[in-house]
Amino acid sequence: MPTKFAVGTSILAKRWKYSWMFVTNLDFDDDDSTNATDVFSRLALLFTESRHNSDSFIKFVDRVLESCRSPQVNLVRIHVYYKVRESSLLKWIDKAVRLNVRELDLRLSLSRLPVSLRTCKTLTKLVFHRTGRDRHASKCWECPYKVSLPCLKTLDIDVCDDPHENAFRVISGCPLLENLSLEVYRVWGEYERQQDYIFNIPTLKRLKLMLGYDLVNHKVVLNVPKLEHIRQTIVLYLLYSVI
DSSP, rough: OHHHHHHHGGTTTTGTTTTTGOOOOEETTTTTTTTTOSSHHHHHHHHHHHGOOOOOHHHHHHHHHHOOOSSSOOOOEEOSSSSSOHHHHHHHHHHHHTOOEEEEEEEEESBBOHHHTTSSSSEEEEEEOOHHHHHHHOOOOOOOSSOOOOOOOOOEEESSGGGGGGGGHHTEEEOOOEEEEEEEOOOOGGGGGOOOEEEOOOTOEEHHHHHHHHHHTSSSEEEEEEOOOOEEEEEEEOOOOOO
């Protein structure tokens, strides 16, 4: 259930006034009003995001995260399809980590992974996908520093440049990783390299690998002795421009 409905129950009875502060699942989506899950609805979001007033959404997320009193949160889901300042996104992630979050589902645009996320000790599942116009941008999120996610077992991420510069650095910091879904878009410009995709993950059981059509020449090397299931998909991405 979206968190805004949980907060709304506070007006129904005095005894429920502060109950929402102790929920263990926090779900924030700046497009709950349209529930746009299909491709055409998402495209519509891209073309209308400049007209969307995100101030009320930012204030709401700020208030809920600051008011949360749960000692440990099971799930924090933050989906942002409109324009929100990166400083706000980073603050929300930091707060989720301080709440000892176990599962983090992010669909938003960042230029880098914050240190709090790279070193979260309680995280068992991380989903991180970019949204909006940045999804096919020539520059992806950066991960220049060491990653330490000692409890992470499930990782689902996408990148649009050389995965050795970000995705593989995250993977190397997950000693218990069992489930991996990695999507790599077209490698652009200065990031175009012919390095092999080497998966050296002794604990991995399930692998889902999606590559752009022009990445098929990259050699995929698997050193995954416990692997039980693998799925590889070649994806054709359509590039378009808006006049």
